[in-house]
Amino acid sequence: MIKGKAIKFGNNIDTDQIIGAHHLSLATIQAMAPFTFEHHAHFITHFTRGDILVGEENFGCGSSREQAPAVLKERGVAAIVACGFARIFFRNAINLGLRLIVCAEAAEIMELDMLEIDNDCLRNLTTGRDHEIEPLPPFVREILDCGGIIPYLQGKN
Amino acid sequence: MNVIEKILASHTEEAAIHPGMIVKVGLDYVMANDATACLAIDIFKNELLADRVYDPGKVILCMDHYTPSSSIAAADSHNKMRAFAGEQRLRYVYDGQGVCHQLMMEHHVRPGQLIIGADSHTCTYGALGALATGMGSTDVAVAWKEGRIWMKVPEAVRITVTGTWPAYVQAKDLILKIIGDLTAKGATYKALCFDGPAVRALGISERMTLSNMAIEAGAKFAYIQPDDRTEAFLQGAGRSEYPVVVDDEDAEYERSLEYDISNLAPQIAYPHSVDNVGDITAFAGLALDELFLGACTNGRYEDLAVAAAILKGKKIAGGVRFLVTPASNAVYLRALASGLIATFIECGAMIGTPGCSACFGGTGGILGKGERLLTTANRNFKGRVGSPDSEIYLASPAVVAASAISGCITDPRRILQ
Numbered sequence: 001m002i003k004g005k006a007i008k009f010g011n012n013i014d015t016d017q018i019i020g021a022h023h024l025s026l027a028t029i030q031a032m033a034p035f036t037f038e039h040h041a042h043f044i045t046h047f048t049r050g051d052i053l054v055g056e057e058n059f060g061c062g063s064s065r066e067q068a069p070a071v072l073k074e075r076g077v078a079a080i081v082a083c084g085f086a087r088i089f090f091r092n093a094i095n096l097g098l099r100l101i102v103c104a105e106a107a108e109i110m111e112l113d114m115l116e117i118d119n120d121c122l123r124n125l126t127t128g129r130d131h132e133i134e135p136l137p138p139f140v141r142e143i144l145d146c147g148g149i150i151p152y153l154q155g156k157n
Numbered sequence: 158m159n160v161i162e163k164i165l166a167s168h169t170e171e172a173a174i175h176p177g178m179i180v181k182v183g184l185d186y187v188m189a190n191d192a193t194a195c196l197a198i199d200i201f202k203n204e205l206l207a208d209r210v211y212d213p214g215k216v217i218l219c220m221d222h223y224t225p226s227s228s229i230a231a232a233d234s235h236n237k238m239r240a241f242a243g244e245q246r247l248r249y250v251y252d253g254q255g256v257c258h259q260l261m262m263e264h265h266v267r268p269g270q271l272i273i274g275a276d277s278h279t280c281t282y283g284a285l286g287a288l289a290t291g292m293g294s295t296d297v298a299v300a301w302k303e304g305r306i307w308m309k310v311p312e313a314v315r316i317t318v319t320g321t322w323p324a325y326v327q328a329k330d331l332i333l334k335i336i337g338d339l340t341a342k343g344a345t346y347k348a349l350c351f352d353g354p355a356v357r358a359l360g361i362s363e364r365m366t367l368s369n370m371a372i373e374a375g376a377k378f379a380y381i382q383p384d385d386r387t388e389a390f391l392q393g394a395g396r397s398e399y400p401v402v403v404d405d406e407d408a409e410y411e412r413s414l415e416y417d418i419s420n421l422a423p424q425i426a427y428p429h430s431v432d433n434v435g436d437i438t439a440f441a442g443l444a445l446d447e448l449f450l451g452a453c454t455n456g457r458y459e460d461l462a463v464a465a466a467i468l469k470g471k472k473i474a475g476g477v478r479f480l481v482t483p484a485s486n487a488v489y490l491r492a493l494a495s496g497l498i499a500t501f502i503e504c505g506a507m508i509g510t511p512g513c514s515a516c517f518g519g520t521g522g523i524l525g526k527g528e529r530l531l532t533t534a535n536r537n538f539k540g541r542v543g544s545p546d547s548e549i550y551l552a553s554p555a556v557v558a559a560s561a562i563s564g565c566i567t568d569p570r571r572i573l574q
Contacts, residue, residue, distance in 0.1 A: 011430075012341050012342075012430050012432075014536075014538045014539075016536070016538040016539070016540065016541045017538065017539060017540070020518070020540060021192070021222070021517050021518040021519050021541065022228075022518060022519060024192045024193075024222075024519075025191070025192075025195075025223055025227075025228060025230040025231040025233075025234045025519070026230050027195075027230065027233065027234070029196075039539070039540055039545040057342055058341050058342035058345070058375065061341055061342070061375065062277065062536060062538060063192075063276075063277050064193065064274075064275055064276055064277040064279075064291040064292060064293055065192060065193060065293070066193070066196060066275075066293030066294040066295060067196060067294075069293075070196070084342060084345070086342070086345065086375055087345055087346050087375060087377055088277055088291050088292060088293060091292065091293065091296065092292075092293035092295065092296075095293060095295040095296060096295065137179075139179050139307075148295075149295055149296070149299065150200070150204050150205060150295070150299075153205075153299065
C-alpha cells in the first residue's frame with residue numbers, strides 16, 4: 001500500500017519541466033535531482049519523500065530523457081497518478097520500477113489531498129472518494145513487480 | 158497486415174502480428190546522443206554488467222546537443238562517450254558534425270529498417286520508410302547488449318494529404334495543423350502514415366519535417382511509403398539495396414484522416430504546448446527578440462534555401478538576433494558553396510555550429526527573462542530554450558525569414574503582394 005499527499009500538476013507536463021536540458025550533462029542522477037521541477041514553486045514548497053505526483057492528460061510528454069523519471073524516483077516519488085501518460089515516459093518509468101497509476105478521474109484530485117493506493121483502488125482520504133484505476137497490461141505489471149526491466153531481465157536469465 | 162505490421166513482423170520470429178501484441182524485435186541500429194548516452198553507458202556497465210555491444214557497426218553515438226562542449230560537465234560527458242566508443246570499437250561516432258537524426262538520414266537509414274534511438278525525434282527516419290522510435294537510456298542499454306527489445310505493435314493512422322501547395326506554405330505548416338487537430342496526446346502509441354499526392358510532391362527534406370514532429374502528437378512511428386524520390390535520395394547516398402514493403406490488400410488502419418492543403422495558411426504554434434496552433438493571421442505583428450532557423454525539423458539545405466530567397470539583399474530588423482544553424486556539416490558545405498551562408502551573414506544573421514543549437518537550450522541562443530523566440534524547431538515547452546519566463550513560437554522557415562526582416566511575426570505571403 002502507498003500513502004502520501006498529492007502534488008498536483010495539469011495537462012501535458014513535459015520532461016523539460018521535470019528536468020531542464022542544461023542539467024542533463026551532469027554526471028549523475030543524484031547531481032541532477034535537486035533541479036527536479038525547479039520552476040514549479042508548489043513542488044519545491046510541498047514535496048517530501050513518499051508523496052504522490054498527480055497529473056492530468058499526457059503526463060511526461062516530449063523528450064525521451066530517462067533522467068526525468070530517474071530524478072523523480074531519486075527524490076522519493078512514491079507513485080504518479082494521471083489520466084494518461086506519454087509513451088516514452090511511461091516506458092522509462094516502468095523500466096525504472098516507478099509506479100504509474102492511470103486513473104480517468106485524476107483531474108478531480110487537488111493539491112495536498114491525502115491519497116492511499118491499494119491494489120486496484122485509489123482512495124482520496126481528504127474527500128472520502130474512491131477512484132477506479134485502469135489495470136496495467138500483465139507484461140508491464142510483471143516488470144514493475146520485479147522492480148524494473150533490469151531485475152526483470154536478470155530474473156529471466 | 159499493413160506495412161507497419163509487416164516491417165515489424167520481419168524483425169521478429171512471428172509470421173503474423175496484430176496491434177496490441179507485444180513482440181521481441183531485432184534492431185538494425187541503436188542510436189544515442191550526448192543528452193542520453195552517458196546514462197546508458199552507466200546502465201550498460203554497472204547494472205547490466207555487460208561487456209560488449211551486440212554489433213559495433215549498429216551502435217551509433219552522436220554528440221550534437223552540447224557541441225562544441227558547452228560546460229565542464231558536457232566536456233566530461235563527451236569524453237565518457239569517446240572512451241566508450243573506443244572500448245567498444247564503434248564504427249560510427251559523430252563528434253560535432255550535426256544533429257543525430259540528420260546524420261542518420263544522410264548516412265545510414267534504409268526503407269524497411271527498424272531503429273531505436275535515445276531521442277524522441279528518432280521517428281524522423283519514417284520519411285525514408287523505416288520504422289524508428291525514441292526510447293530511454295535503459296532500453297537503449299538493453300538493446301546495446303541484446304540487439305533486441307520488446308515493442309507493442311501499434312495501431313496505424315493514415316493521413317492522406319491532397320491539394321496544391323500554396324506559395325510560402327510548407328510541410329511545417331501542415332504538420333503543425335495536424336498536431337493542433339490531433340492534440341499532443343492524440344496519436345499516443347500510434348503509427349502515423351502520411352500519404353497522398355501532396356505528400357508525394359514533397360522532397361525528402363520536407364517529408365522529414367512531417368515525420369520529425371509525429372512525436373509531438375505522441376506517435377510511436379511516422380511512416381511515408383518509399384517512392385521514386387526516396388529511391389533518388391538513396392541512390393545519391395549510395396544506399397540502393399533495401400526491401401520493398403507495401404500494404405497487403407486486407408491492410409487495416411485504425412482510422413483515416415484527410416487534409417487538403419490548397420487553402421492552408423502558414424501556421425504558428427504558440428506557448429507552451431505544440432498543439433496550441435493557429436493561422437499566422439492571429440499572431441501577425443507580435444514583436445520578437447530572437448529567431449532561429451535550424452534543428453532536425455528544419456535545418457536542411459532546402460529549408461535554408463527557402464529562407465535565403467526571402468532574405469537575399471535585405472537586412473534583419475534592428476534589435477533582433479537571428480541564428481542560423483545548418484543541421485549537418487554536409488548541409489553547411491552545400492550552403493557555403495551556393496552562397497546561402499553569405500546571404501545570411503550579409504543580412505545580419507549569426508551562423509551556429511551544426512548540431513541541436515537553439516532548439517535544445519544546451520548551447521548558444523539561450524533566452525533571458527521575458528524574451529520571445531520564433532523558431533523552426535519542434536518544441537515550444539516552457540523554459541526549453543532558457544528562462545521559464547520566455548516564450549517560444551514555432552513556425553516554418555519562410556515565416557522565420559519574413560519575420561527576421563520585420564522583427565515581428567510576419568506572413569511570408571505578404572512578399573507576393
